[in-house]
Amino acid sequence: MAEEASSSSSIFSLKxxxxxxxxxxxxxxxxxxxxxxxxxxxxxxRRILDLIHPLIAPYIWQxxxxxxxxxNSPSIPHLSGHLRFGDNLEDEWxxxxxxxxxxxxxxxxxxxxWDSDGEFLLIESAFHLPKWLNPDTSLNRVFIRRGLLxxxxxxxxxGTPDLEDSLRVLxxxxxxxxxxxPDAVQFHLSKRIGQYPEHAYRNVHRVRIAVPVxxxxxxxxxxxxxxxxxxxxxxxxxxxxxxxxxxxxFLPNGKEEEMVEVVxxxxxxxxxxxxxxxxxxxxxxxxxxxSNVGKYVEAELGMKIxxxxxxxxxxxxxxxxxxxxxxxxxxxxxLKRSGLFEGLLQGSKEYxxxxxxxxxxYKNSFLPGRASEVLNAPVRCIDDILTLPHSVDDFKGLExxxxxxxxxxxxxxxxxxxxxxxxQKEMEFYDLKRKKKHNLKEQKGRNLxxxxxxxxxxxxxxxxxxxxxxxxxYEGAExxxxxxxxxxxxxxxxxMKHIESVMGVHGSKDDGSDVDLEEESISxxxxxxxxxxxxxxxxxxxxxxxxxxxxxxxxxxxLKATTLNKTFVHAKExxxxxxxxxxxGVSDEMEFTPVDVDFNLVKNLLESVSSQEGxxxxxxxxxxxxxxKLPDEAGKDK
Numbered sequence: 001m002a003e004e005a006s007s008s009s010s011i012f013s014l015k016x017x018x019x020x021x022x023x024x025x026x027x028x029x030x031x032x033x034x035x036x037x038x039x040x041x042x043x044x045x046r047r048i049l050d051l052i053h054p055l056i057a058p059y060i061w062q063x064x065x066x067x068x069x070x071x072n073s074p075s076i077p078h079l080s081g082h083l084r085f086g087d088n089l090e091d092e093w094x095x096x097x098x099x100x101x102x103x104x105x106x107x108x109x110x111x112x113x114w115d116s117d118g119e120f121l122l123i124e125s126a127f128h129l130p131k132w133l134n135p136d137t138s139l140n141r142v143f144i145r146r147g148l149l150x151x152x153x154x155x156x157x158x159g160t161p162d163l164e165d166s167l168r169v170l171x172x173x174x175x176x177x178x179x180x181x182p183d184a185v186q187f188h189l190s191k192r193i194g195q196y197p198e199h200a201y202r203n204v205h206r207v208r209i210a211v212p213v214x215x216x217x218x219x220x221x222x223x224x225x226x227x228x229x230x231x232x233x234x235x236x237x238x239x240x241x242x243x244x245x246x247x248x249x250f251l252p253n254g255k256e257e258e259m260v261e262v263v264x265x266x267x268x269x270x271x272x273x274x275x276x277x278x279x280x281x282x283x284x285x286x287x288x289x290x291s292n293v294g295k296y297v298e299a300e301l302g303m304k305i306x307x308x309x310x311x312x313x314x315x316x317x318x319x320x321x322x323x324x325x326x327x328x329x330x331x332x333x334x335l336k337r338s339g340l341f342e343g344l345l346q347g348s349k350e351y352x353x354x355x356x357x358x359x360x361x362y363k364n365s366f367l368p369g370r371a372s373e374v375l376n377a378p379v380r381c382i383d384d385i386l387t388l389p390h391s392v393d394d395f396k397g398l399e400x401x402x403x404x405x406x407x408x409x410x411x412x413x414x415x416x417x418x419x420x421x422x423x424q425k426e427m428e429f430y431d432l433k434r435k436k437k438h439n440l441k442e443q444k445g446r447n448l449x450x451x452x453x454x455x456x457x458x459x460x461x462x463x464x465x466x467x468x469x470x471x472x473x474y475e476g477a478e479x480x481x482x483x484x485x486x487x488x489x490x491x492x493x494x495x496m497k498h499i500e501s502v503m504g505v506h507g508s509k510d511d512g513s514d515v516d517l518e519e520e521s522i523s524x525x526x527x528x529x530x531x532x533x534x535x536x537x538x539x540x541x542x543x544x545x546x547x548x549x550x551x552x553x554x555x556x557x558x559l560k561a562t563t564l565n566k567t568f569v570h571a572k573e574x575x576x577x578x579x580x581x582x583x584x585g586v587s588d589e590m591e592f593t594p595v596d597v598d599f600n601l602v603k604n605l606l607e608s609v610s611s612q613e614g615x616x617x618x619x620x621x622x623x624x625x626x627x628x629k630l631p632d633e634a635g636k637d638k
Contacts, residue, residue: 026111026113030108048068063083066095096121097193097196122138138151151179206263208263208401222381226266232312233311247284274304274305279303
């Protein structure tokens, strides 16, 4: 139910259905959990508790121990639990360690864990997450499985996935590496929980105190109850202080009550809560003289714990609902926030029915060892302990260890600064990496522009001209080595002389290049043959020249009505473009000007290279054969 409260909220910043503060929630799903029976879940639950019991037995929790219960969700039966860690974040991360340990031992489980901040595992490694992952896209995507963090990508489940769909993907694609969180995320999480459970044990502080015999007896029989005593003292108010004034339960004889020394274990956060709060001892409470500083400090700590026990006990006893202490209040508040009682009047029949079901589910929570009884019924537990025979003699003659060094309480500034510096370095490294990436992109753009400015596109035309003259001939661009060319009886020079004669090359005197061609042709031809056929050649020349002029005029008139002329850049047009880039079309003056062959060649090659989008193609292959290396992304927006 607490899980449903969070499923409708964002992951990093939960909204309307925000879970209780300082509480971690977790759910354990077995593969094919939709078909999992209650008996199978019960068996799984017992095996999990057997696994973690040796790990949690030496540990003292801040408010409540690790719990697991059968969820009554009809769609996806599973195990779930929640733990209020209060000011002790070590409790939350110890729970995370336990969940990872469970997932490594039982590979067919998928586990979710979250708190009031949402997916706090992602927050821990926020600088290494995929860019697409944000509070709006991470719902039902983050799971612990096989000892690793899994993140279901959007490419597999777009939009906001249902929990059932996410679990189905995890099972069906169990070995898919794309479901694994990035290595940097795995590394930071492993670093965070890698020292557990030893780190959790080191977080427990051991201290000697002087307390009444009744308090010492309760702590000996049930050491975990010290958390309730400290909670009662730390969260005291005016009403609860009235119980501490009389101390009826734990100091019935007043100042005549004998005090004994014991050693108690508690989390460091709990010890700090006791030490750093000033509290005047009740008049009925016996306190030693201040001259003996050591004894006074032990007595003062004991007094605070004894008063906490008194206030906690009387408050729970006053609440007629035994077994529903502060943790029940947290649980009930989570149900209210999830909307379980929405639209119902308090005290109505339906409200009472839902509340009774919630109470039954709370009381039937599966807890390891005696933790269930201690958690649900602290008053009855204390009464049962105090009915057992006990006296001052039970605590005499015992060799007690000295209190642990508490310099960590006053020298924590260095540790805090070290943690902040580590985070700062992580942020700076992340910003530096982003800055380098941005600068590299800008530098690449500048280099591209510079390479085009420095690159001589005329080299392309020169290389193409050399390429054609070197390779191309009437034999073809490529000739197989085993081809028998002797079978071909062809005089290329004689063939070209006849072609030039027929096309009237010699009669053209309008262009200097034609005159050169004519002179070259005459020198190359056989003079005797030319003289013998001079009369015939003159007739052909005169007729050919008139025919070619007429044919050229007719062809130009026909092409004038088409757009073919506009597909080529003319010599004069190229110079005019530099003056006016916005002019479209070709003027009449340019319609019959010569085509700028070199410019059109380079232009078309660059457009072809650009259309390849970096892939191999005919243009880049041709330029490669010519030994021409264009800058990257040549032809784009140029």
